[in-house]
Amino acid sequence: MGQEFSRRAVLAGLTSGAALAALPVNHAFAALDDKPFYFLTRDEARFLASFCDTLIPEDEYPSASQAGVVDFIDLQLAGPYGKGRYLYMQGPFFEGTEQQGYQVSLPPAEFIRQGIAALAEAEPRFAGGDDGLRLLVTTRLSEGSVDLGSGLPAKPLFDELWTLTNSGYFADPMYGGNKSYAGWEMVGFPGAHAYYLSFVDQHNVPYPQPPMGINHQPGRDGSMPSGLKPQEL
């Protein structure tokens, strides 16, 4: 289930050590490279890397997967969020209106697992596919116009994945995404060490401090401490 391959290799779609060595050293997964995913299978991780990078592609700033978003999602799905800690899950379950919100009978991790499987079956060329195909499939999913089978509504699946991807790009890097403050550097958010009493009324002055996360130590990038378990997040 993925343990025998490094994350870097899985997400780059590679299996040989030689090809792996060609990846840049500061790749988003370098720090976690020798650890297995907590929840995702290799196929799921590959699918998510393609999907997340369609939502947040690479430009002058890293793509979602380059910023560690797949790691972030892996940890979220393995932890309280994925298990339904933030949901009322008593049945019966009925299809509702958009105004009534999440009515899926599965907790998010299982919903996403089954949703990815159904989508990968419907669109087998999605992971690693060309940009045009990925944009088309993602757009149709976001509009709810993909039939994934009963109990797997398309639009809620898109909403869940988009919220996760967006959160992973911008949440504190101790959660595994926002690698090297990619998201915070991009917009100019200085982070968690926030005290602006003497600065707030200085108008049109760029704030000089670089981003610092909750877990920030001088010279480090605020990423998660090694050995952290998903249940601690």
Place this chain on the structure above:
Amino acid sequence: MPDKTLPKTDVVIIGGGWTGLTAAYELAHEGQRCVILERGNHRHDATSFGAPEEHDELKYALRATHMMDVRKSTLTFRNDTSQRALPMRRLGSFLPGEGLGGAGIHWNGQLWRPLPSDLEMRSHYENRYGAQFIPEDLSVQDWGVTYDELEPHLDFFEKICGAAGYAGNLNGEKRAGGNVFEGPRQNEYPNPAMKQPVSSTKFGKAAERMGLNPFPFPSANVTQKYENPYGAQLHPCAYCGFCERFGCGYFAKADPIICVYDRIKEHENFEIRFQSTVMRVEKSADGRTATGVTYIDADGLEVFQPADIVCMNAYALWNVHLMLVSGLGEPYDPETRTGTVGRNYSYQTIASVDAFFEKEIITNPFMGAGALGVIVDDYNGDNFDHSDLGFVGGAYIACKQYHGRPISYQPTPEGTPRWGAEWKRAVRENYLHHADMVVHGSSMSTPGNYLDLDPTWTDAYGRPLLRMTFNFPDNDRKMAEYVTNRAVEIAQNMENVTSVASSNLAAVGSDYTVVPYQTTHNVGGAIMGTDRNTSVVNRYGQMWDHHNVFVFGACLFPQNLGYNPTGPLMGLAYWTLEHLKNDYLANPRPLMDA
């Protein structure tokens, strides 16, 4: 039969938030033995809300871990009675609290007073515009209490919070720079107004040029070292941008823990029990009084706590739920329009307006505070002539700078895709160059919007969930559109603005939804008044049907005004407590003739 019955106490208080802790403070000092039952846990600003750990957007803003646990209890929701209500399975539109301080620890600190006309809404509109003016499908009522009666209590609560602002009406004298539409204040704000960033400064200048009356947001984010009347020490706000949805580890946002709890927790007449969830209020054999409450304690035991007085201080919605599951009062029936419990539930209309600046304007949105901004109140309440508008009510327009937390703060110009390359570029290019405006409006009550019990789903204790039936009435949609258009005009008049976008959650054709966050301003359902046929409690907050039950909070509002509820509901709490202490205790009885 309960697992155990405790010795009787003078007063049992359901809920340890702003109103519950305040009731305990005031009544304990009157010699009453008070027991608070709080369903959540102990927590404290010093130990629970410290930076930088508290500044975790994912944990507190998205996962809402300071708020109520929906696994145990939620409500069901539908837009109208033709639909099947379904459980609100995830928090969204509003965020009720849980634990010491309740929702009072994660508020923004926007501290308002009602307008005098807000409190006499039906008679005010009928006097000014004629008896037929209020649309027939609205069940708008007077509150039964006047601004002059509440003023000393509103004033006192501002002192408890160390409120920051600038009075616009000091003993009848109108003062430019404050809210010239407000009712007369006997005192200036205890603390000076907040500093302003560039976004709200530009908004204020544009509004002034247009002949409007901008003023700084009235704020419970404290602006200097301050001691409140209970002896609590508060500190100046750091503008850290982690306010709403977060507790304040800087001791700078007034909250019930530091402002009230710390000053009463050692008192001999005070006791609070955590992880104690009240199941029902028990009634006497003749039904005319309550005998106490039954709750599940931290060990899972069912406990009966007898009391002479029951104070209901849960969140607005859960006060109504507790009345319904306890058989207090008569449930409202929308078919026959009889009964009162659950009647006149209403909410708040919210629209947003975004202005995008040229790149030399750098707003630094992360330097924010919960009540940081500039307000235009010219289109709120009845501050403007409604004769030809075809609606009642209004909204304030705020140019606010609450936060720049990057998952939630991603302003993009109109026409930007929701994701992908173009979206990513727009987020990057606009984050530091955006002014954030909200149109925060009233919401009128109607016979068809109400609360009752759900026939299908239950909470973790087997009680039926509360069922909410709600949609915005046409009146509110017209109002929200009118004031949103005024806000857009101001935005277009701001200097250095390149484009303006707006989004109205109460727009014509869009149904109320429980998904996106709007406000935690659920009001009504156990409303106050002077006629027992149209209100649950009398003008003192005392239940008509059970005279030793006193009810607190926004569930008392007959309809929602254009302001945030904490100021008005705390004014009402002190008003109720004054009559409880000075009249009821010596002679327990109905304080008004039915």
